[in-house]
Amino acid sequence: MSRSILRSVAVPLAAVILGLLIGAILIVSQNASPITAYSSLLQGGLGDGDALLRTLQKATPLIFGGLAVAFAFKAGLFNIGGQGQLLVGAVFAAAVGFGVDGLPMFIHLPAALIAGALAGAIWGGIAGALKATTGAHEVIVTIMLNFVGGNLTDWLSANPWKDNSGNNIVARTPLVEDSATIPTFGAIPVGFLLAVLTAAGCWMILERTTYGFEVRSVGQNRNAAHYAGIKVGWIMASTMAVAGMLAALGGAVESLGVDGRFEAGVNVGLGFEGITIALLARANPLGVIPAALLVGLMEAGASRMQFKAGVAPELIDVIQALILFFVAAPMIVRWLLRMRQGDSEQLRLGAGWGNS
Amino acid sequence: MALKWRHLFALLAVFGLFTATACGSDGGGGVSGGYKIGLVTDTGKVDDKSFNQSAWEGAEKGAADIPASATATYIETEESKDYGNNIQLFLDDGAKIIVTVGFGLGEATIEAAKANPDVMFIGVDQWQNEALPNLAGLMFPEANAGFMAGALAGMLTETNIVGAVLGTDLVPPVVFFKEGWENGARYTNPGVETISTYHPGGLDVAFGDPEWGATTSRQALDQGADVIFGAGGATGNGALIEVAGEAGALCVGVDQDQWFTVPEAHPCLVTSAMKLIDVGVSELIAQAYAGTMEGGNYFGEVGLAPFHDFDGVVTSEMRATLEEVMAGLEDGSINPMP
Numbered sequence: 001m002s003r004s005i006l007r008s009v010a011v012p013l014a015a016v017i018l019g020l021l022i023g024a025i026l027i028v029s030q031n032a033s034p035i036t037a038y039s040s041l042l043q044g045g046l047g048d049g050d051a052l053l054r055t056l057q058k059a060t061p062l063i064f065g066g067l068a069v070a071f072a073f074k075a076g077l078f079n080i081g082g083q084g085q086l087l088v089g090a091v092f093a094a095a096v097g098f099g100v101d102g103l104p105m106f107i108h109l110p111a112a113l114i115a116g117a118l119a120g121a122i123w124g125g126i127a128g129a130l131k132a133t134t135g136a137h138e139v140i141v142t143i144m145l146n147f148v149g150g151n152l153t154d155w156l157s158a159n160p161w162k163d164n165s166g167n168n169i170v171a172r173t174p175l176v177e178d179s180a181t182i183p184t185f186g187a188i189p190v191g192f193l194l195a196v197l198t199a200a201g202c203w204m205i206l207e208r209t210t211y212g213f214e215v216r217s218v219g220q221n222r223n224a225a226h227y228a229g230i231k232v233g234w235i236m237a238s239t240m241a242v243a244g245m246l247a248a249l250g251g252a253v254e255s256l257g258v259d260g261r262f263e264a265g266v267n268v269g270l271g272f273e274g275i276t277i278a279l280l281a282r283a284n285p286l287g288v289i290p291a292a293l294l295v296g297l298m299e300a301g302a303s304r305m306q307f308k309a310g311v312a313p314e315l316i317d318v319i320q321a322l323i324l325f326f327v328a329a330p331m332i333v334r335w336l337l338r339m340r341q342g343d344s345e346q347l348r349l350g351a352g353w354g355n356s
Numbered sequence: 357m358a359l360k361w362r363h364l365f366a367l368l369a370v371f372g373l374f375t376a377t378a379c380g381s382d383g384g385g386g387v388s389g390g391y392k393i394g395l396v397t398d399t400g401k402v403d404d405k406s407f408n409q410s411a412w413e414g415a416e417k418g419a420a421d422i423p424a425s426a427t428a429t430y431i432e433t434e435e436s437k438d439y440g441n442n443i444q445l446f447l448d449d450g451a452k453i454i455v456t457v458g459f460g461l462g463e464a465t466i467e468a469a470k471a472n473p474d475v476m477f478i479g480v481d482q483w484q485n486e487a488l489p490n491l492a493g494l495m496f497p498e499a500n501a502g503f504m505a506g507a508l509a510g511m512l513t514e515t516n517i518v519g520a521v522l523g524t525d526l527v528p529p530v531v532f533f534k535e536g537w538e539n540g541a542r543y544t545n546p547g548v549e550t551i552s553t554y555h556p557g558g559l560d561v562a563f564g565d566p567e568w569g570a571t572t573s574r575q576a577l578d579q580g581a582d583v584i585f586g587a588g589g590a591t592g593n594g595a596l597i598e599v600a601g602e603a604g605a606l607c608v609g610v611d612q613d614q615w616f617t618v619p620e621a622h623p624c625l626v627t628s629a630m631k632l633i634d635v636g637v638s639e640l641i642a643q644a645y646a647g648t649m650e651g652g653n654y655f656g657e658v659g660l661a662p663f664h665d666f667d668g669v670v671t672s673e674m675r676a677t678l679e680e681v682m683a684g685l686e687d688g689s690i691n692p693m694p
Contacts, residue, residue: 054441154558158526166485169526171558258437264558266436303431303438307445313434 012280012287014333015326016294023319027311037309041316044304045297049187056192057258059296061086061267063195064250065274066281066288067202068124072138072243073283074206075235076219077131081142082247083271084149085123089116089248091153094255094262095161097176108179109256116252117245123149124244125237132233138240146271154264163261172263182257191253195292198249202285215239247271276320280327295320391426393419393641394446398458399433405617406589407633408432411457411480414637418453421638422645439464447472453644455480455637459527460559465491476644480633481529487652492644494636494654498529499536499692500685501629501658502585505608506540507681508627508660509583510548511674512606513541519576520552521569521595523588524562530554533587533610533629536692543690544677551576555591566594573598577605586610587629596621606666613661626669628661 024034045055065082072079079085093116100108127141158171165174182191206212217225218235226232254270255262277295281287298320302313326333395402395415402412412430419428431442439461446454447468455478456465462482469477469491477491484493509518518541523530538550553572555562573584573595584599586592587610596614599607600623607621609628614621636656643649660678663670684690 050444151557158558169528171526265561299434302434303442303445307429307431307449313432 008282008284008287010337011330011333012282012291012323012327014337015280015323018326018333018336019319019323022322023315026315026318027309030311032309032311037305037311037315040308041298041301041305043308044301046301047304051300052187053184053189054300055293055297056187056189057296058299059292060189060192060195060257061250061254061270062273062277062292062295063192063199063288064246064253065271066277066292067199067274067285068243068247068250069274069278070281070283070285070288071202071206071215071246072124072239073278074212074219075215075239076222077128077236077239077243078139079124079127079142079240079243079247080139080275081124081127081145081149081244081271082250082274083269084142084146085120085244085247086251086254086267086271087149087153088123088251089120089245090251090255090267091156091161091173091262092116092119092248093252094173094176095156097180097256098174098261099161101177101179103179105179108177109182112176112180112256113249113252116248116255120248120251121241121245123248125241127244128237128240131240132237138236153262157262157264161262170263171265173261175260176256180256181260182253184257189257191257194249194253196289198246199285199289202246206285247274250274276324279324282327391419391422391424391645392446392449392451393426393428393453393455394443394449394451395428395430395455395457396439396442396446396461397430397432398460399436400458401432402430405614406611407480407631408457410612410631410633411455411637414634415455415641417634418638418641421642424645426645433461436460440467443468447475451475453478453641455641456482458482459529476649478637478640478644480637483528484651484653487650489651490649491651492640492649492654493652494633494640494656496529496631496633496636496656496658497685497692498532498629498631498658499539501631501660502533502536502587503540503543503685503690503692504536504658504660504678504681505585505627505629506537506542507544508540508670508674508678509537509585509606509608510541510543510545511677512626512669513545513548513581513583515580515582516545516547517549517551517576517579517581518583518585519573519579519581520550520585520587521573521576521592522552522554522585523591524557524559525554526559526562530588532693533585537585537587537629539692539694540681543681551579551581555588563589563591565591566597569594570598573607577602582606583608583626584624585629593618593621596625600624609661615661615664622665625664626666627663630659630661632657632659 027034027037045051068082069079093112096112096115127138130136130141131138157173161173163172163174214230214235217230218232222232277288277291280291298316302316305311306313395412397408400408402408415428419426433442453476457480459481465477465479469488473490480494482493520534520537522534525531534552541548569591583606585608586595592610596607596618597620599605600621605624606626607624611631614628615625
């Protein structure tokens with residue numbers, strides 16, 4: 001048991017170290033000090049309560065986004081629609097958050113979260129249902145739905161749900177009511193706890209329930225699953241709906257816990273980062289948590305790194321890309337670590353493309 | 357064999373770390389004592405060839421001009437959620453003047469200014485509804501700049517059709533540019549036809565869509581426009597570059613002298629409707645240092661950029677008219693947005 005955990009952790013861990021080392025060389029080539037850079041990065045992400053809060057806030061949507069990709073991946077589906085799902089989740093959660101008042105928090109807040117989650121479930125479910133009924137490739141459909149989602153939420157926040165207070169001209173909703181705001185305890189945002197619980201829930205469903213078994217069976221061999229009596233179409237449609245719901249929860253938590261409203265353009269790219277996280281976690285729902293924390297920490301500390309060490313914040317993107325490169329190309333890492341083949345947790349990136 | 361390579365790699369890594377430590381003392385930590393001026397960019401870079409860059413040049417000049425030994429440093433915002441955090445980094449460091457660049461940082465700047473009455477804030481393109489004593493919003497009469505550019509275009513057009521490809525109408529300065537441009541063209545050429553198009557997307561995409569800018573300026577060219585105004589970040593730049601490929605057509609840039617920022621547009625770029633952001637920022641820094649800065653809105657200067665390659669195309673009569681227009685705008689006898 002412990003040995004297999006060690007094995008599954010070894011490659012990502014080595015990838016992180018290699019990424020940071022190459023990052024250090026890049027920092028030196030900019031005539032800056034990697035020691036100063038990395039220590040200010042850590043300080044900006046963990047140095048005090050505010051820094052920790054920033055890291056956890058940044059990690060929260062990454063956990064949800066990573067789960068949205070990882071969960072679908074277990075059924076052999078590529079959910080590239082995290083961005084659109086996150087946006088619809090964010091705008092519908094905000095709509096319930098500001099549009100309803102007079103409710104106590106224990107009703108209002110869950111209602112807003114559920115509204116966002118349902119919107120995301122529909123958004124993801126469309127792609128799943130099309131895949132199941134017509135064979136339309138989920139990668140294409142989810143990418144297209146990202147555009148639809150982006151424009152729909154732009155329009156909603158610029159027209160029917162626009163904030164008309166003062167002389168606001170930005171496409172954004174009014175602030176959500178206090179009763180729909182996700183609280184923060186000290187440096188711990190409750191949204192983060194929700195994300196961790198959701199990750200644990202995903203793991204439970206996938207590993208300990210019949211449904212999860214069916215999902216994984218479909219992911220491993222669709223035809224075999226079909227012959228075994230699993231309703232493959234239903235599994236694909238429902239998995240995509242769950243994936244959409246997960247990404248949407250990330251957006252809902254952003255609206256209700258971080259931004260206090262939905263604002264067009266504020267969540268740009270956030271939904272795509274889930275792909276990074278899921279790869280880094282090798283599609284393991286529990287692995288998503290440390291992966292998101294790592295990336296969240298780097299993003300939270302990037303400003304301080306530029307401020308103290310004069311290193312452009314894009315370096316973080318480069319390091320992330322390097323880490324991903326080493327994770328996705330584990331041969332290099334294995335060779336460096338002299339690990340043997342036969343690692344059962346291989347992430348097969350090719351699955352799902354040709355074999356529909 | 358494999359062993360050797362692995363060792364080489366390990367060596368390289370260790371070497372990297374050592375060099376790192378060795379350079380550590382002088383490389384980083386550019387922030388030291390003295391009078392500190394901080395600048396927070398909008399989600400863009402200080403070398404964006406546009407307003408972030410202008411503002412940063414102004415901050416550097418401002419720091420160099422004031423008597424105290426001042427250092428100016430910047431943070432480039434990666435995500436708009438970080439506006440407040442990035443301002444806070446400068447506050448924690450004891451900065452005396454903080455420049456925030458762009459409309460998007462308006463609310464975060466007001467919040468920080470209220471919480472830190474001893475620090476002076478300069479908000480570029482941030483309109484102040486209520487004046488705070490320690491916050492000056494650097495605004496520009498974009499309508500005047502647009503009007504002058506339009507007046508020139510009205511005189512230059514041979515087809516009597518001028519076009520404008522614009523960022524979003526959600527942002528007032530863009531609207532002012534457009535209205536000024538159209539009115540200026542009509543001022544010198546009452547029969548002129550104007551084709552102006554705003555980007556239909558939200559704030560997140562409207563200034564970053566050069567393909568749309570190119571397509572839209574192509575449509576205007578096809579409809580007979582021969583002078584095109586590109587105003588809206590990368591979107592406008594896309595329009596300029598498209599016009600550059602059309603023989604005989606002219607284009608007008610925005611914000612800065614785009615001769616230097618979009619060299620691809622040299623074949624068509626007559627001038628640019630400039631906002632002198634750098635001058636405004638360094639002037640406000642000087643005032644903030646001297647303690648004479650007033651809260652509320654401060655209006656910077658606008659103007660037309662030099663004509664460069666088109667110096668011969670702009671005749672002396674045109675120049676005389678432009679001077680009249682400029683004087684009229686200054687003394688108020690011409691209203692750019694009636």
